[in-house]
Amino acid sequence: MTDTRIKNQTPQTHDASEGTTSRRNFLQAIGMGTGFIGLNAFSGLVLPASVQAQCAPPAGTAKKFARDCRSIRPRRPAATLTGSEITKLKDAYQAMRALDTSDPSDPRGFQRQANIHCWMCSEGGASLQVHGSWKFFAWHRAYLYYHERILGKLINDMEFRLPYWDWDVASHRKLPGAYTNPNNNTNPLWNSTRAMSPTDEIPEEDVGDDVMEAALEAANFAEFGGTASDNGIPEGAPHGSVHVDVGGNMGFFQSAARDPVFYAHHSNVDKMWSDWNKGSSSHTNPTDTAFLNLSWTFYDENKVLRTITAKQVLDHESQLRYVYGPSRFSEILPCLFDWIVVRTDWRNLRALRVTPAIRSSISKVQGSRARARLHLTGVTVPMDKSAVYRVYSSPEAARKDEGPGGDGYLGTIPVVLNHTGGQHIHKRTRNVVFNLSPRKVETLSRAQGAMQLTLVERGAKEDARRPIRVTAVDSFFTVADVQQ
Ligand code: C2O
Numbered sequence: 001m002t003d004t005r006i007k008n009q010t011p012q013t014h015d016a017s018e019g020t021t022s023r024r025n026f027l028q029a030i031g032m033g034t035g036f037i038g039l040n041a042f043s044g045l046v047l048p049a050s051v052q053a054q055c056a057p058p059a060g061t062a063k064k065f066a067r068d069c070r071s072i073r074p075r076r077p078a079a080t081l082t083g084s085e086i087t088k089l090k091d092a093y094q095a096m097r098a099l100d101t102s103d104p105s106d107p108r109g110f111q112r113q114a115n116i117h118c119w120m121c122s123e124g125g126a127s128l129q130v131h132g133s134w135k136f137f138a139w140h141r142a143y144l145y146y147h148e149r150i151l152g153k154l155i156n157d158m159e160f161r162l163p164y165w166d167w168d169v170a171s172h173r174k175l176p177g178a179y180t181n182p183n184n185n186t187n188p189l190w191n192s193t194r195a196m197s198p199t200d201e202i203p204e205e206d207v208g209d210d211v212m213e214a215a216l217e218a219a220n221f222a223e224f225g226g227t228a229s230d231n232g233i234p235e236g237a238p239h240g241s242v243h244v245d246v247g248g249n250m251g252f253f254q255s256a257a258r259d260p261v262f263y264a265h266h267s268n269v270d271k272m273w274s275d276w277n278k279g280s281s282s283h284t285n286p287t288d289t290a291f292l293n294l295s296w297t298f299y300d301e302n303k304v305l306r307t308i309t310a311k312q313v314l315d316h317e318s319q320l321r322y323v324y325g326p327s328r329f330s331e332i333l334p335c336l337f338d339w340i341v342v343r344t345d346w347r348n349l350r351a352l353r354v355t356p357a358i359r360s361s362i363s364k365v366q367g368s369r370a371r372a373r374l375h376l377t378g379v380t381v382p383m384d385k386s387a388v389y390r391v392y393s394s395p396e397a398a399r400k401d402e403g404p405g406g407d408g409y410l411g412t413i414p415v416v417l418n419h420t421g422g423q424h425i426h427k428r429t430r431n432v433v434f435n436l437s438p439r440k441v442e443t444l445s446r447a448q449g450a451m452q453l454t455l456v457e458r459g460a461k462e463d464a465r466r467p468i469r470v471t472a473v474d475s476f477f478t479v480a481d482v483q484q
Contacts, residue, residue, distance in 0.1 A: 001024040033077065037058035055118035055254065057128075058107065062297045062305040065312050070321045075271075078163035078176030078264045085377055086178045088155055089161050089163065093188040093260055095154035108150045110258075116143065116298070117257035131253060131416075132427040134226040134291055136235050137273045138310040140266050145313065146298040146306070147263060147319050153301035164267035167242060168212050169328070171203035175246070179261045191259035191386065195247025205404045205412060206241035209426040213300050214373060214411075215302070216276050216329050219339045219478070221286050223433070224276050228290060233433045239269050240414030244388050251386040254419040271324045274316060278330045285314050334369055346475040351450035352393075361479050365438055369482040372436040374444075376453070378429045378473030381415045388414045389455045389469065391434070393443055398454035398467035408443055410434050413455065418440055429473075436477075 081089065081442075099109035106112065120130045120139065126479035130139040145161060152160035166172050174180075178190040194204075205211075215234035218224035226232035242265055249255040249262075256262050276283050286292070292311040300306050317323050342361045345353060354362075362372040381389070390412055392398040397408025411434035434440070444451075453470035460466070 002347045008431060009455040015225040017471055020123070043400050052191060055115045057119050058116070058297050058299060058305055060305050061191055065308040066300075068319065070323050071231045072317055072321050073159050073161045074321055075161045075164050077166045077169070078171065078178060079166070079172045081178060085163075085264060088157065088160060089151075089178060090158060090188050091156045092151035096151060097188055103274055107230055107303055108154070108301070113147055113150070114255075114302060118254045119263075120296075121253035121256075131235065132226070132231045133228055134221070134232070134286060135294060135310075136232065136334065137225045137270070138291075138294060139314050141270050141273070141313045141316065141320070142298065142308045144263060144266055144270060145308075146300055148322075149301040150299075151299065158301075160266045163264050164271055164324070165261065165264040166268050166271075167202045167207045167238065167265075168209075168268070170204070170208075173204075173207065174318060175200075175261060176264060179264070188472065189260045191249055193248025193255075194250065194259065194261075196245060200245075202242055202245050202355050204387045206414075207238045210404075210411075210435045211237050211241075212272075212329065212438060213333070215335060215372075216279055216333060216434070217371065217373075217435075217480075218276065218283075220282070221284065223431075224283070225273065226431075227286075229404040230429075230431050231427075233431070234269065234272050235410050236414055236430055236432060239265075240416045241388050243416045244386050244414050250481060251254055252417055256416075270316070271327070272323055275327045275329050278327065279333055280335075289470045334371075335483040336371060336480040337374075339373075339480045339482060342477040343477060346472070349450050350471070351452050352444075352475055354444050354447055362441055362477055363435060363445055364479060365436060365441055366479070370480065371482070372441060372477060372479045374434045374436055374475065374477055375470045376430075376432045376434075376470065378412060379432055380428055380471045381413060381430055382455075382457075382468065383415065383417065383428060386415060386417045388412050389468075390458050391432075392404050392454050392467075393447060393451045395452060395454045395467045395469070399465060401456050401458070401460075401465060410440060410443075412458070 009335065076085070093110065096108065096110040096113065099106045100111045103109065104111075120128050130136060130201060148160065148162045149158070151162070152158045163176070163178075165176050175194070175198060179187075181187065183190060183198050185192070191283070215238070218233055222230075222232070224232045224234065226235065243256060244251055246259065246265070248262060249258045250265075292309065294310040296308050297305055297307050312319055340361075342358055344358065364370040365372045376391075390398070390401060391404070391410045392401075393408035393410060397406070400407060403409060411432070413430060413432055436444070453472075453475075455470055456465055457466045
């Protein structure tokens with residue numbers, strides 16, 4: 001694949017209203033349309049100026065968040081909606097899309113809704129950026145909340161709640177049926193630009209238990225949801241990986257919310273926050289006023305501009321009136337003792353050396369339910385495309401790139417660009433945590449001397465594979481025993 005050929009393809013701008021020339025057809029034409037979905041089919045895609053121009057901030061004076069007195073209703077897995085629930089969901093998006101043409105100035109229209117995300121993720125600049133820090137979970141929760149209210153209002157049913165795409169459940173890794181059936185512009189939940197076909201699945205490596213545990217067992221909010229300046233674990237994997245895997249509009253923050261599946265994806269990301277909070281009494285949200293007072297504005301279902309603060313979204317059940325179904329994770333996650341930090345000499349070596357002392361600490365996970373994790377802080381990531389990178393324990397293993405079951409594999413780091421023109425990415429560094437399965441522990445224990453951790457873009461053809469040595473500020477392990 002060459003960038004030039006992709007660039008020559010005009011990106012799709014009006015998803016539901018256009019003809020049959022989909023990006024997928026284009027990809028098929030160049031021989032990339034089927035099979036493995038992590039192919040970065042969208043590297044080089046440039047969004048048209050018209051899309052960027054439409055992306056503007058909400059204007060006007062805002063009223064305060066109004067206390068929500070609706071009944072508490074469940075958000076449900078998109079794959080398990082009944083026929084009549086699917087009809088409602090489609091009617092709601094149909095009505096929202098209709099506003100784009102009947103009244104382009106109505107802030108409740110689909111395009112205008114999508115542009116909010118565009119503005120907050122790229123065009124508004126660094127101070128508004130809602131990715132890469134503790135703003136991530138709170139802002140997206142507030143955004144979905146008003147989006148959900150608008151959808152409800154448009155079908156005259158304020159009991160309506162968004163569905164969630166629970167890609168963490170192995171049988172739900174395809175795009176939820178409602179969003180692909182029919183897979184054409186008669187379906188208001190369809191989007192023509194997806195790289196993922198209705199039969200593709202999000203790879204286990206991106207959303208499987210290994211990734212979910214690394215996130216949901218995060219010791220504190222800084223690790224789970226980030227700080228004022230750094231990202232939390234799940235914002236990378238699984239959140240970013242799913243963006244890359246769905247591809248098309250979803251592959252860039254600027255355009256992501258133009259795919260209706262964005263909202264179902266983010267509903268599941270929001271559920272992770274809810275599950276993390278429920279997972280342990282020590283999983284509490286930040287109490288810093290700098291966090292609690294973060295405030296944003298959104299149009300509500302009556303076109304009234306409202307401010308909402310981070311503090312006002314912390315308890316989704318009592319404040320925002322929705323709950324998520326029983327969580328598989330609150331049932332299966334073990335009750336962990338506190339994580340113990342096992343330092344390494346990464347700061348001197350810029351490489352990972354597993355000394356006998358470290359080896360004996362992390363090898364506890366073998367044959368017991370104890371947990372061990374590898375942390376990489378301040379990892380510099382490539383910023384030339386939206387892609388998923390795999391991390392291996394050596395350049396040789398990266399060159400082989402055998403994947404999750406293979407030699408030296410440690411985990412993934414997804415990179416989602418804002419867009420491809422101008423400011424590519426909001427931040428070049430990432431904090432990452434890999435859950436260490438017994439297999440990975442074995443890899444690390446066998447290593448002689450210092451390991452040069454190495455990144456490689458997933459899915460790159462062998463002759464195009466360019467292993468990149470991991471540069472990180474620090475790397476250390478954490479281990480925890482399980483309370484019996
Ligand atoms: Cu604001 Cu999933 O991105």
